[in-house]
Amino acid sequence: MTEELRAAMGTTAAESLTLADGRRIGYAVFGDPAGRPCLLVHGYGSSRWVAGWALSDAVLRRHGLRVVSVDRPGYGRSTAAPGAGFPGWADDAAALAGHLRLDRVATIGVSMGAGPVLALAAKRPDLVTSTTILGGMAPVDGVGRWAPDSRADAFYWRLARRAPRLLRRLCSLAATTMSAGARGDADRLVGRVERSLIPADLRVFRRLLADGGDAAKAAFVADVKESCGQGGAAMAGDLLDYLRPWGFDPAGVRGPVHLWHGLEDPKVPVALARRLADRLPGGTARFVPGGHFAAFAYQDEILARIAAE
Template sequence: MAGTDVAGSARGSDAALGKTGEPPAAARSGAAKKVTLALLASFSALLYSQIQPPPSKIPGTPGGPPVTAPRTRLKDGRHLAYLESGVPKEKAKYKIIFVHGFDCCRYDVLNVSQGLLEELGIYLLSFDRPGYAESDAHPARTEKSVALDIAELADNLQLGPKFHLIGFSMGGEIMWSCLKYIPHRLAGVAILAPVGNYWWSGFPPDVFKEAWRVQFPQDQRAVWVAHHLPWLTHWWNTQKLFRGSSVKDGDPAMLSKEDRLVADKFEKRTYEKQVRQQGEHDSLHRDMMVGFGKWDWSPLEMENPFAGGQDEVKVYLWHGVEDLYVPVQLSRYISERLPWVIYHELPTAGHLFPVADGMPDAIVRSLLLGDE
């Protein structure tokens, strides 16, 4: 009986292990799944750590950049750094707020001649947009919040009920938000080479495709990621496997013939390191995420916000045909859809035309005095 029991036990063990003495398929499959899940979890954790941007360096805090500019505190506790020029605001006939573009700061204000500032009595204000230079970052920034920041900045500095606005590039795109959310504060608007969101409703497929193809392939990919996978924007533009945004990298291949003549004005900026001193994510990357993100509305569907008003408020849109940063096709079509926008298309100009000799004064004269 004992021998029989041993033999039966052996046969049972053989059956459990299988004829070859190996664990059954079900056991092997279970172990493989556990290993796969463990590897997947480790990979996911590694990927998550790689795509997370580093924390911002907050101006005025230990380890952060120093605060050297005058700043105003907003209602939510954030600070905006600003720069004033022109005549004193108490004596000014015109008050203009300039909104800088991508990878810029308050010092990149439109270089209006001192003669014109004094002749027309212009007070000119520029500021660091959130996350740039010395203005606090705004992780919840939207296309609407920037417009509200501008209105609050004007109130804090006591500019009065109305002011003029000039916005360049990414700052130009913000002008559409100001026209939507704070039109009652605006005395006039100049939109210079504005970034356009390819996914705004209203663009016909042929306009979209024509503008899309103007971009370099790496910029097409960077813009696509910013729109569809915004959480991946930081990693995409900092990894070294393949090229990220040419605009962010300052690729000289994007300069048009006329841009090359004025590019040294940007290359010689003594304050260049200050622009990104808080980190790239809350300045450059968030600009892309908001600018190319999913908006709840489209500028192409806007009605004239000044129709029927007592004051004649004019909106000017300027764009260069040879612009390789921001395709002219988007601005051209927007101007066709919005007849209340006065459009100036510059046949030989690139993206940097606002810094060309004489252009700042021409833009400001047009805005304040009308086209001559």
């Protein structure tokens, strides 16, 4: 990362909490420092820095939101927690909320952050005011045969089902490649990612980086770098975790849950999102034109609702 990009990231600092068992959980705070707290949980191959490029600082401040963006286990500054599952992560998140003296928080789960935030809402309804899921992955138990439209993603899911050892090796190789890219020219990294996106996602991605300027680009580079800093084990673990039972029933989440999902999502089939929406007694769903990043084009509306609840 160039010095110019480092400077563009401003004063946003990475912090971490040491948990009772000695593991760490990393996080960073974005938006209005005195605003209403909101816990954001990133998806596959990402980190706490996703909030720095996918969410507009101006919009966060306009709606008076303080976003605490958390590294999931094995990503960024958070220690891996093999076998803990989504309910185990919920305990970590509750400990972080206690450390930050947050009595009530809204949550946002991005992509594979869906399971963790729903687990927290199910386990700690006294803590969670509302849950928002953007392009979220759904439970696949009892679904039968399914595959995402993305051929690359479909291949990874196939390995997760049939050859988990090979999946782990491939994710390790992918992490090494991503890490090398994040240490190089930022524009080249952005271009490489752009070539992998469908047109609908490309439009949203470019708009997010353009609107956020150098700070957004810097946060994106940091996101890629920290997503693979511990290797690819967390990425492989994500796929395997979603193929297993979640350890709780999403139907038990009684608080409000708002799902936003792109109708042309190449990574998470919209049929899975509709099935998840049907299982949530307090759920509402908006299916909008676009791909996996579709919800971020509506972030003003999404964040306004979070601030109002």
